[in-house]
Every structure is written in structure tokens, then in C-alpha cells.
Amino acid sequence: MAEQLGEFDLIERIRRRLGAQADVVLGIGDDAAIVTPLPDRQLVVGTDTLVKGVHYPVETAAADVGWKALAVNLSDLAAMAARPRWVTLALTRPEADAAWLDDFLDGFLALAVAHGVALVGGDTTRGPEGITVTAFGSVPADQALRRDAARLGDDLWVTGTLGDAALALQHWRETGRIENDMLAARLNRPTPRVAFGLALRGIAHAAIDVSDGLLADAGHIARASSLGIELQADALPMSDDLAALPSLARQGLQLAGGDDYELCFSAPVAKASQVQSAAEACDVRVTRIGRVVDSAGIRVLGPGGQVLSLSEQGYRHFAS
């Protein structure tokens, strides 16, 4: 029988695995944590919840759940060009078995350590499995990359490849498993583009992370900036696995699949080479996929410049 933990044992089990960090005055174990913000920095705060069976397949390994719960939040900070510093973890589980928790922490803390992020507090509760992480980053005043800062004529770029996680999810839905390791990793272990987000300070105008699908997320930039976006369908980056699909299926995944956690950003045409250099320095693939235009909305252009029509609109929670 699995070892069951009381709430306080559980918190202690988490605390034992954490290291010290100079800017953490008081970590896990009090009513709240105390941290020291950097002087002259703004504080960037994002929160994302993952619900079992909604945001990840119920069979997902605990370590992957831990990784992903943190990754999606670091991705939000990356899209703001913020440097991640602290996170809190609110973990709800039907039961608190030690083995699951240890595995969860393996994934969560591996990513936290890689980014120098301290887990400073949280809550553990009993209930249907869900994880809410709140992530805190810092950014110098006016250097954050906002959705509403795109400018007419900007190039639109995206990191990595699009649609892999959605393809993995499709495999899982059809067969109950994901045999392709690359695709499984893209779904379960997304890579938040933190270093590249920081490198885009002073280069990019607007940025967002692609979590709901490119169309939906590029749409947020367009709407917030009161502009439009034209995407070149043939320019959308793809993995070899996606390239093997028929083009309609492939483009559906690239445009409307969720869970990519790549950065989509706009930058002046004159800074294209700086974008490329930053990407090389960060070992991140980056692709120019379109441009910011005057007419509202998102248009997807085919190879001859014709406007393609798409019915899919990206993944929406609470879709009616």
C-alpha cells in the first residue's frame, strides 16, 4: 500500500528538497513567504492552473505533471521578458501518497533548478487533482514585452516548431498512448523559452506564448495592439513528424493546436538580424511567419498570397 502523508508531513517532504536562495528571506512553512524584490525592478506575476484530464491526459506521469505545471508558468514569464525568481505551488490531490509527490517534485524541481527559481510557498489540499502555480519574475521598468505593443509593419516570429503537442494529444486520443518520444516530450515536457525571452528585450515589440494555438494567440496580439496580422501558411515551422502529415491536417495542428509554449513575437523589420543572432545565442530556432498589418484580424495566406479560410480557432477553455 502506498505511503500516505498528513498535510504537515507533505509540506515537510517538499521543504526538505529545497535549497537556499539569497533573496528568499522565509520560505515554505509559515503563513506566507517573504522575499526581497530587486530594487528598481518591476514584478511580473503569472498564474496558470492545470487540471487532470483537461490540461493533461490522466495517464501522464507525475514527474511530467510537475514539469509541465511549472513550465507553462515560466513560459508566461518568458513571454513578458521577465527573469523568473520565485514560484508558489498549490497542489490538490485526492490522496497524498509519498511516491507520487516525490515523482512530481522530481519534474517540478528539475525545471526550477535549471532556471534558478525558488519554490517559496504554497498549499496542499485534498480534492480532484489540479495544480496552480504562481510565478514571479522581475523586469526593468518598461522593458516587459506586452501583447499590446505590436507596431504596423513589424515582422511576426515564432520560436521552435508548431503543432507537435497537439499531434501528440491526437495520438493519445486515438490510441490511448503516445509512442513517439519526441512528440510525447513536446506535450509533457514543454521548454519555456526563458533565456530567449530575456534576449528579446529591446528587440521585440510585442510577445505572447503560444498556449491556445497560434491563431488564437496571434489574435490576442492583434486585438490588444488594435492591428491585424497576416500569416504565411507555408512559413510555419514544423517538426519532421508534422511534415509527414497531409498539409491540411498539418496546418490545422500548427495554427490551432494548443500547448506549444513557443514564443510568438513581433519585431521591427530592421531588427531581423538581431532576432536571428539572439536566437543563435540561445540555441533556439526562430522563424519569420508573417507581419503586422493595418486591417484588423488574422489572415492566413497561401503560397500564392490567397487568403485561406480556417474553421478551427484554437483551444478554448469553457468553449460553448
Place this chain on the structure above:
Amino acid sequence: MAEQLGEFDLIERIRRRLGAQADVVLGIGDDAAIVTPLPDRQLVVGTDTLVKGVHYPVETAAADVGWKALAVNLSDLAAMAARPRWVTLALTRPEADAAWLDDFLDGFLALAVAHGVALVGGDTTRGPEGITVTAFGSVPADQALRRDAARLGDDLWVTGTLGDAALALQHWRETGRIENDMLAARLNRPTPRVAFGLALRGIAHAAIDVSDGLLADAGHIARASSLGIELQADALPMSDDLAALPSLARQGLQLAGGDDYELCFSAPVAKASQVQSAAEACDVRVTRIGRVVDSAGIRVLGPGGQVLSLSEQGYRHFAS
């Protein structure tokens, strides 16, 4: 049929109800929020989750759920003597009906406005109902009230009355409802002792909010401070409704009932009159209920000084 909202409509519906606050650079609607910490202040961060049916009865009105989700978090900041400034809200619901959301926000925002707290971001997801709030406060360096700062000989104090919320919950468990309005309010609309927590800066040594029951929470102070605590059973403050109960039932609720959200704190004997003055200034009842002693653990003393034995240990999540 109830009006159903998409995620973006839902976020927009929340955003429309929020005012501006000078230290909020960018609120709801981007990947993350941007706020400006006060210079020379430490940042205090607490997170608490409420799960439907675990932390509140399933029949609880949406407005009460909203109030309580914020109140329990402000209570954590109060126990640190931190001034609340911003909160994020991660809301998970099986469906997103507009009427429920509006009622939830009525309760949540009424309390937020009362404390000058800005809702700056969050997440809305589909799943079993649960709410995670992360609250941010500020405190000058070294003025936070920590659990580990009690000193030998300190008086132990508590605000308000104890056991009312637990009695309300008992009524609900036995009859499916709570007819007594005062008790219902104590369960559903707890009052975070924010102003009094701030007033305790420089007076109290250690503080905690009473959420899991006095024995458990005073036990946290004792353990963290490597000391013990003696409680006077007859000194524990009670409402008229609790006073009407047989003493054993009453003391069980006062000592082990959860959800009080009162502050329990230790202060030097010489500062008793300052504690009283601060309480009067804040219009908060305060009662001296024991003292900090050398021998580890919590002892409850009867009227003749005899040690009472208690089996209840307060409410614990994941209790095995």
C-alpha cells in the same frame, strides 16, 4: 438556461469590474501582470486553495465562496503583519455561467475593495470547482511576524472568538443548513484581521492565523520557536452561541475547530497594554489565553491548573 461564457468573455467580464490602482502597471489580460513593489519593502506571498465540498459546503452561495477565497489569503498576510496589495485568482469551474461568476465577484471584490487590494491576474479553467488565490503584501524588513519568533515568557493572545465556524459546520453537517446567521457569517464570511496584524508590528513576537484549529496552529508557533505553550481552557473567548453549549463540546470546538481566521500571537508581558490599545483602535476583541513556556508541546490547563487531555488535534488535510 444559464448564460455560458467562453474563457475570453469570462476574463473580460472580470476585467470590466476592476478599477485602476497606481502600483499596477499592467493588470488582467496579458501573459502576466506587472506591478511595482514599494522600494525598501519585502514582499510577502501566500497561497491558499479552497475546494468545493472540502473547504466549504457544496451549497455555499457563490458570493460567499468569493469572499472566503480572498479572506483566507488576506488572513495569511495579516498573520505576517503585511499590508495586502495585489492578488491573483485561479478559478476552476465545471462550467462558466455568467450569473455564478457575477455573484462570486460580488463577494470577492467587496472584500478586495475594502482592503485596497487589486486583482491583477489569474486563470480560468474547466474542472471540478476550486479556487486558488495568491496574495501579495509588503512589509518593512524584519517587521514581519513569523511563527518562529515566540520567546519564553510571552503571553499568548487570540483575536475574536473561537469555534463559531466549526459550530456552523456542525449544524450544516447535522441538518444540511445553518439557520443561525451569525454562525453562518463566521463560516462563510470570515474577517481577516488585516489592520490589527499591521498594528502588531513592533508589539508581537510571533503570529499565525487560526485556520486548522487553535491547538494545531498554536502548536506551529511552539514547534517553530522550539518552545511550548500553556493554554488556559477557561480563558478561550467564545460567542454567546458557543457559551450555550456543554463545556466539553464547546472546548472541543474552540481548541480543534478550524476556519476561525483569527490571529493567534505571542507578545511580551510588558506589552500587554499596547496589545489592548491596538485592539481597541482596530475595534477587535483580543483575549490573553496562555503563555509561552519552556517545555515543548501544547498543554491545556483547567481552572485549577490541571492539565486537560484532548483527543482532537484540529482539522488536517490529508489526515490518514
